[in-house]
Amino acid sequence: MTDHIPFDVEQLRELFPILKRKVKGKDLVYFDNAATSQKPQSVVDAISNYYSTYNANIHRGLHTLADEATAAYEESRVAVKQFVGASSHEEIIFTKGTTEGINLVASSWGRANLNPGDEIIISTLEHHSNIVPWQMIAEERGASIKVIPIDDNGILDMDAFKKLLNAKTKIVSIIHVSNALGVINPVEEIISLAHLNGTLVMLDGAQSVVHLDIDVQKLDCDFMVFSGHKIYGPTGVGVMYGKKALLEAMPPYQGGGEMIKEVTFEKTTYNELPFKFEAGTPNIADVIALKTAIDFINKQGKNRMREYEETLLVYATDKLKSIEGLKIIGDVPNKVSVVSFIIDGVHPQDLAILLDNQGIAVRTGHHCAQPLMKRLGIVGTTRASFAPYNTIAEIDILVSALHKALKMLK
Amino acid sequence: MAETKSITELEQVLIDDFSLFDTWEEKYEYLIDLGKKLAPLDPSYKTEEYKIKGCQSSVWIHSAYKDGHVYFEGDSDAIIVKGLVSLMIMVLSGHTPKEIVDAPLDFINAIGLSSHLAQTRSNGLRAMIKQMKLDAAAWGS
Ligand SMILES: Cc1ncc(COP(=O)(O)O)c(C=O)c1O
Numbered sequence: 001m002t003d004h005i006p007f008d009v010e011q012l013r014e015l016f017p018i019l020k021r022k023v024k025g026k027d028l029v030y031f032d033n034a035a036t037s038q039k040p041q042s043v044v045d046a047i048s049n050y051y052s053t054y055n056a057n058i059h060r061g062l063h064t065l066a067d068e069a070t071a072a073y074e075e076s077r078v079a080v081k082q083f084v085g086a087s088s089h090e091e092i093i094f095t096k097g098t099t100e101g102i103n104l105v106a107s108s109w110g111r112a113n114l115n116p117g118d119e120i121i122i123s124t125l126e127h128h129s130n131i132v133p134w135q136m137i138a139e140e141r142g143a144s145i146k147v148i149p150i151d152d153n154g155i156l157d158m159d160a161f162k163k164l165l166n167a168k169t170k171i172v173s174i175i176h177v178s179n180a181l182g183v184i185n186p187v188e189e190i191i192s193l194a195h196l197n198g199t200l201v202m203l204d205g206a207q208s209v210v211h212l213d214i215d216v217q218k219l220d221c222d223f224m225v226f227s228g229h230k231i232y233g234p235t236g237v238g239v240m241y242g243k244k245a246l247l248e249a250m251p252p253y254q255g256g257g258e259m260i261k262e263v264t265f266e267k268t269t270y271n272e273l274p275f276k277f278e279a280g281t282p283n284i285a286d287v288i289a290l291k292t293a294i295d296f297i298n299k300q301g302k303n304r305m306r307e308y309e310e311t312l313l314v315y316a317t318d319k320l321k322s323i324e325g326l327k328i329i330g331d332v333p334n335k336v337s338v339v340s341f342i343i344d345g346v347h348p349q350d351l352a353i354l355l356d357n358q359g360i361a362v363r364t365g366h367h368c369a370q371p372l373m374k375r376l377g378i379v380g381t382t383r384a385s386f387a388p389y390n391t392i393a394e395i396d397i398l399v400s401a402l403h404k405a406l407k408m409l410k
Numbered sequence: 411m412a413e414t415k416s417i418t419e420l421e422q423v424l425i426d427d428f429s430l431f432d433t434w435e436e437k438y439e440y441l442i443d444l445g446k447k448l449a450p451l452d453p454s455y456k457t458e459e460y461k462i463k464g465c466q467s468s469v470w471i472h473s474a475y476k477d478g479h480v481y482f483e484g485d486s487d488a489i490i491v492k493g494l495v496s497l498m499i500m501v502l503s504g505h506t507p508k509e510i511v512d513a514p515l516d517f518i519n520a521i522g523l524s525s526h527l528a529q530t531r532s533n534g535l536r537a538m539i540k541q542m543k544l545d546a547a548a549w550g551s
Pocket of ligand 1: 098178
């Protein structure tokens with residue numbers, strides 16, 4: 001275990017080549033980690049190593065390169081299984097990201113299980129990708145969507161949730177950690193309440209997997225989805241975890257090669273798990289590099305990185321609060337290293353432009369959560385999201401850059 | 411006299427103005443100042459009908475037609491974008507539909523702002539220009 005080794009941010013930064021670059025003549029300050037994290041050199045190398053030394057199509061070839069590529073691809077599945085605590089590698093389906101994972105469940109599970117009058121519960125905090133796929137399948141199946149309300153700080157109204165659960169509630173699909181605010185939802189309680197009601201739960205883990213310890217068996221969630229690119233891995237790869245019995249009962253999502261056992265023009269039999277849900281040649285290179293990203297996290301220690309992120313969060317929260325007119329949305333104890341804020345009379349877009357000119361990357365706008373912004377009565381926020389390669393000095397740069405921007409806008 | 415200047419001449423005036431600035435700060439302060447000084451848009455035009463939805467901010471453009479010339483007014487909820495609205499109005503307002511439709515509008519690049527405006531935001535600018543040209547074309551037809 002690495003947990004006892006003191007955290008050395010400078011050493012960690014050395015692993016991320018992009019952190020050396022300049023933006024507009026200034027050292028890059030990258031505070032948009034919730035949108036996508038940067039990649040360590042090992043991940044970049046894994047991709048290029050695959051293409052330069054053992055590129056081949058997997059599962060079908062009977063030659064050395066195909067064997068090597070297949071082995072690496074399947075090793076990645078095992079790494080993911082261990083990373084999230086699944087009971088079998090068959091429960092790990094590779095997708096292109098969180099969005100595809102949610103669409104897969106909504107479409108495949110939804111088509112087979114939702115009937116007219118059924119209800120789906122989501123929350124006000126959802127990212128659009130956990131809203132729209134459910135709206136599409138709800139419309140198709142005559143089901144309806146119920147929304148858990150929140151308070152002004154983004155805390156779920158659990159009493160309201162309990163009241164929403166009823167005999168018609170088939171699934172709760174909920175964001176584990178809010179991308180817009182960083183707030184951690186009480187998913188353990190949500191899952192146990194839902195299960196008491198005979199309702200399934202899917203977690204959108206896009207923002208949680210990189211920060212929190214995840215054990216899908218302990219959580220007892222029925223499905224969980226996340227994206228590789230937010231956990232130091234490549235874009236274009238993600239994971240859908242599902243309990244085996246559920247996955248076995250679900251119809252395939254897409255048809256094609258890889259997902260079949262036998263095809264005749266009269267009838268096709270489907271391949272077994274996990275291949276049933278992976279039609280066509282998958283994103284081999286990025287799946288393989290996802291394992292490298294997981295190795296990176298395991299080597300650094302998630303808890304060790306999270307502890308350091310906490311210090312960044314506490315420091316940033318404190319410094320930002322001292323700026324006149326600045327209000328943090330989601331200033332709650334139970335959150336990840338994300339600070340989302342608004343400033344009286346200042347449009348977030350103006351801030352983003354003026355910060356970008358000072359080499360700082362933050363995210364502004366609605367964060368793909370327009371219903372949340374509407375509930376909060378704002379057009380958007382400015383969001384600084386921290387990774388373990390960020391520093392206290394960078395937060396100081398952000399704070400003075402904000403002061404400068406505000407002076408210019410006055 | 412401004413009304414005798416062509417669009418190209420007005421663009422040149424802005425290019426000359428901006429060339430006096432050495433730093434991005436000065437350019438943006440000027441733009442912010444233009445945004446603040448932009449004549450207010452009649453609230454009855456601040457509606458969905460006149461709104462150009464950008465990525466993050468909204469722009470409203472209203473045009474009127476008088477004696478063969480198109481006159482623009484506009485607004486934005488973000489001040490830097492409002493400065494851009496002001497620049498576009500300075501250059502385009504008071505010209506004939508044909509002049510507006512044909513205007514190349516290269517000055518944005520020439521004043522060195524586009525390099526500072528990230529892609530998503532220049533898309534908003536493109537949408538604004540497109541709408542102003544569409545308005546002009548409608549008046550001219
Ligand atoms: C909470 C949440 N859900 C879903 C997504 C969508 O992820 P992706 O675009 O990688 O599919 C994101 C990414 O921004 C997110 O933060």
